Amino acid sequence: MPHRRKPYPRWTAAVVAALVSAAALVVGVDPPPAGAATGSAGHRQNVEYFPDPWSAPRQVTVTTDTAGTTAPHARTASPAAGAAPTVRALQQTGPVSGRLDLVVLGDGYTAAQQDDFTADAEDKLDQIFRIEPYRSYRGLFNIWLVDTPSPESGVSGDPTADVRRTTALGSYFFCDGLERLLCIDPDSVTRYAAAAPAADIVFVIANSAKYGGAGYSAVDLPPGTPFHGVATMSSDNDRSYLIGAHELGHSIGHLADEYQYAGYGPYPSADEPDAANLTLRRDPAAAKWHRWLGAQDPTGSAVGTYEGGGYYETGVYRPTETSLMRDLSSTDFNVVGREAMIAGFYADADALTSPLDTARPVASARNITVRLAPLTGLARLRLDWYVDGKRIPWAAGRMTVTPRELAGRRSAHRVTAVVSDRTGAVRDPAVRQAASNSLTWTVR
Template sequence: MLRFISRLCAVASLLAAGLAQAAQPATVRVDYSHSGNALSDSYALEQVLIEPLPWPGDTRRSLDNTNRGQNRVEVVDAKTGDLIYSRDFSTIFGEWRTTEEASKISRSFQESVRFPKPDRPVRVRILKRDERNAFSVAWSVEIDTDAPEVVRKQAPAPAAPIPIHVKGPSAQKVDLLIMGDGYTQGEMKKFEADARRLSQHLFSVSPFKERADDFNVWALAVPTSESGVSRPSTGMHRASKLGTRYDIFGSERYVLTLDNRALREIAQHAPYEFIEILVNNETYGGGGIFGQFSTAAAGNEWAPYLFVHEFGHHFAGLADEYYTSPVAYAASGTRMEPWEPNATALRDPANLKWKRHLKAGTPLPTPWPKAEYEEASRAYQKRRAALRAGNRPESEMNALFREDLAATRALFAKQPHRHAVGAFEGANYEATGYYRPAMQCIMFDRSEAFCPVCQDGIVEIIDLYAGPARLKGADSTQQ
């Protein structure tokens, strides 16, 4: 208990030094339910509350112009309609409604939006993309953050956040919160070591490497009674603080929590704009939802890759560029231009969204050994499925992953467009109709680097929260 109080005091000092440099507004969180099925959806307000910590962001950068995600939240002046705050995001509901289950039943999901406390009544609008791929209002609710029913008192913090990589006042930085799930009291040191190890790896990968000083990283975990999180397909069930589990939407490797309220009520005790959840499991798995959170199995050999790949989804809305692995989502009959920055339907090659990276003479579509890759991938996926069906040791799966990555590199090694930016068919879970920027990238397979287009997408989000690097002066540093 003394150690907890000591750490809490140390963290409070850091927070006071960072957040109090400017008069930061309070943080408002609106919790609501999002219900429906594949054909329709609806929203209902659950609660409005004031979180314990001030707003972590820069109020000068309150409007989002990145045009990412399935949804957008807008906070507007209730009287004048002036836009005060906006952010793009995606939702678990948005993914679920593309599954087979959503064509049969309706379900309800918890969601939240957060914004700096306004000094007047506001209207909070949730927008979603329509058939033209443009945002239109799906739900709107008027909120007075000074109303009596707004929750202002929270339960005490269940754990103290650990400063991992603190580079300055929160308002000037991107605040990443690494949360742990499935760590017992005796494994708290392991959680901290995992958080330090994986965040250090994140900052070894470009462009995070070059922009490391634009981030603060905190770690926070509430101990569980048992080690690990649930993996229902193998009969393993664990009560965890965040409700994180494997087998989401029937995919054995997909790890998410569907308990948004549990996540937010713990996360609110640390400064954050982005969350990565480390699950204390060895089995390969992870997930990432743009603007919500990402997950990674910290005990797996491929945890560094999982951490970065899934954070790419959550942080920058990057699309998966692979298409030969089984997924829970049903293929769409249309080929609308994706909002993700690293995938295209290539409807207008002359105006390719990443054309600034194209070199003269690069053909579009860009040739690559697609048939050979798909033949090898079919054999690989068959072996992978057999290992999981046989509940084989994770070491055998890791060996298969290493073998597959080596084979892909060998296949690509002598290709004329190996290092080119172009339009390579096969992306976004589809073998045809969608194209990725590079032959190989962290978003395509278990390689080590983001392609230039993905790097651009990441930098744009860093700039949104921390400001462009070229406009910065020297920041004060705390370690």
């Protein structure tokens, strides 16, 4: 589920080189490449930059070749030969097949500082999971910590550009000359993340008090990368968690950026954007979020159509005045973003799981046990049971049943458990439908 940044082509080196040389001419079409363009052979990729903890992020292209000479790169340490990284479950609420698997890696923590890494990771995650809808849906996540001991403590570019350290993931500030841009070596991140049982999303926490971070979405990572995105953030800055919260908005909710650049002018396409939080329709009643129209939003304004978003100033509209997808001074998603996030959670995770294999027929007297993810707050799970397609009202909410008791005097051929989420945070019937999952067993 890649984050679709629709107006942009996939950035091949040739395209980037062409854009860099033509940058002054193409303003209004593509994000401004940052830093000095040197024309070196280094691999360039698009990342999201968070220059200030109280303002809008922006998109930049950077050189990521750690062997290159165009940036004050870190040195990436090779993992000890043959030693498998240690993986710990910070939270495991269900099987990897039924959960969103979030992998957290530390960088710039020595072997003796792994407890610091754990404490920093828990701290960042607690802050992110205070934001709705992460808060209510935390139970759909498994969270894995992978120990990534570094030879040196701290990361490159902290406090100044000339500082270089050898670390497990090669994190460095001043990426492409941008002080707050905290890049990583994607190959090292991919290698360590593979140690976890599964990886849908990866966070990298750099051992540093300096504010900074970056967002890499799937389309910007090397081909074949198994996860949807990487967010980097510094450990000891009290607002760097917002970088992770924003980036998950892209990788889980497929949300667009709601910010715009001065001078970018009109939206360059007549095609309605795919993202749930941008529209070309000025008439609020025709906006894709029309079901939320006029709702008082947690971000402060009422839901409507506000001009500007997706990097452009006119001809494109966002749902609210501000939100976490527009500006980090806002620490909430708007209700449209929340709904898209919930849809994204359920695209990768199931609230209903069972230890009993559905591929094998069960005896009529066999106990069928199901489990519900431990959701709270906004979530409203309802569990129903069906025998051969007929709902059995008295069994609603039962966690263990037998086909025989459900069927009564009739015979049962198929038993189905269905969980649906009646949350008030979803208004789109298609999302409501997707926020439901079922398990069916054949009775022998």
